[in-house]
Amino acid sequence: MLQHKDHFHGSDLEKIEQIYGIRKEEITSFSANVNPLGISFLLRETLAKHIDAISSYPDREYLSLRKCIADYVDTDYENIIMGNGSTELISLFIQIEHPAKALIIGPTYSEYEREIALGGGTCLYYPLQEALNFVLDVDHFTKQLNESIDLLVICNPNNPTSGAISRKTMRRILDVCKQNDIFVMVDETYVEFADNYKEITSVPLTAFYNNIVILRGTSKFFAAPGLRLGYAVTGNRDFVKSINARKNPWTINSLAVIAGEIMFRDTAYIARTRNLISEERTRMYQLFSQDSRFKTYPPSGNFMLVRLLSEDMTSGELFERAIREKMMIRDCSTFPFLDHKYIRFCFMTRELNDRLAECIMK
Known part of the structure; x- marks a missing residue:
């Protein structure tokens, strides 16, 4: 068992807006892990x-x-x-x-x-x-x-x-x-x-x-x-x-x-949410699992942790690449026991997930 030093959360949308000059309303957050359907x-x-x-x-x-x-x-x-x-x-x-x-x-x-x-x-x-x-x-x-x-x-x-x-x-x-x-x-x-x-x-x-x-x-x-x-x-x-x-x-x-x-x-909303996340979780997990540059871990939540296997790929670089296309993922280097080789992103709609995958996997 280890004792861990202070660590910090990733940047929020307001900070992103200030640093990159992108209006927060234009950013799709794959970092917040929030239901993509919006409220009930x-x-x-x-x-x-x-x-x-x-x-x-x-x-x-x-x-x-x-x-x-x-x-x-x-x-x-x-x-x-x-x-x-x-x-x-x-x-x-x-x-x-x-x-x-x-x-x-x-x-x-x-x-x-x-x-x-x-x-x-x-x-x-x-x-x-x-x-x-x-x-x-x-x-x-x-x-x-x-x-x-x-x-x-x-x-x-x-x-x-x-x-x-x-x-x-x-x-x-x-x-x-x-x-x-x-x-x-x-x-x-x-x-x-x-x-x-x-x-x-x-x-x-x-x-x-x-x-x-x-x-x-x-x-x-x-x-x-x-x-x-x-x-x-x-x-x-x-x-x-x-x-x-x-x-x-x-x-x-x-x-x-x-x-x-x-x-x-709201049983209809609950069922629709579970169906969407289940389908996209399976699809995105399989998609990244087939690429030798990434290691995936079986997800149970509405998000997935990915390890970057390529030497020329870091979590910070992928964060930069995604945010410049107005998509925010989580650079996991601030989590205890993880480093600059891990990213996390949540599952959104099929269209948005495809857009993120194209950005990360290009």
Whole structure:
């Protein structure tokens, strides 16, 4: 296990606009991992009709929304915790657990490390091995777990590798964590995109384990990052009470509450999203796998990690090439354990994906 130094996110669209002189509205972001269909069709048609909702406070318990989410993920509504995006929930969890030492499976999203450090904790990384296609060696991993660790953080499917841990494997991990009094935070931001969703999601495990909390949100799958609507699932009712006692009331506004209930019930949009991503994930994976200049890793999320095998090709150069054609990919050199030979891009519509592939593979 290794301790990792500070690392940073890639440039956002505003910075790109300033540096390259390209209007951000003209840039197609293959870096944000957001649903290419945009917001829920039903939401677009109906939200404006509820504008009067801002004249009153929302239910501070968010009962109707929690019941809606509970139906969506198939759990009890009392297991649902609402938050102003998953970022607020991560912060609250760290404040409650206050881990002195946390273990993070990496390479992964940097916000976990940041919040743990802000809380005074130390982060260790368990590095996924490229030789294993960044697939977790669960036997080796569980042997590293011990009582000195307070918190384990797992992104599933993982960003940026797009690999996933099955629920069967997660159960093995939870058993060992239970023995060592380790609390487990699982970020399922991208799980709804997975073809084998029912084999990956850990929500059913919350009925049997009280040492797990699962993070979800609406930023990626429902293409609503500006809504700031996040939620978590846990079977630990004491933990739920602790979170609710600490967090501020009404952190979710009235329109976000209504929007959430509309989105989670838009079954046509949900099905169309999954079909599109499934088809394009398979097609793009096969396309890049056939080119000897690239190494691909089987993706479960709505994005793919690619290793550049040509000596004359770097992540920075490909980022430059793509952005000059008004497409933004992720240069993964800032992720722990990755370098200038890795890029990540999400799956958009067929036409846009073809345009990106032509740019990268020329």
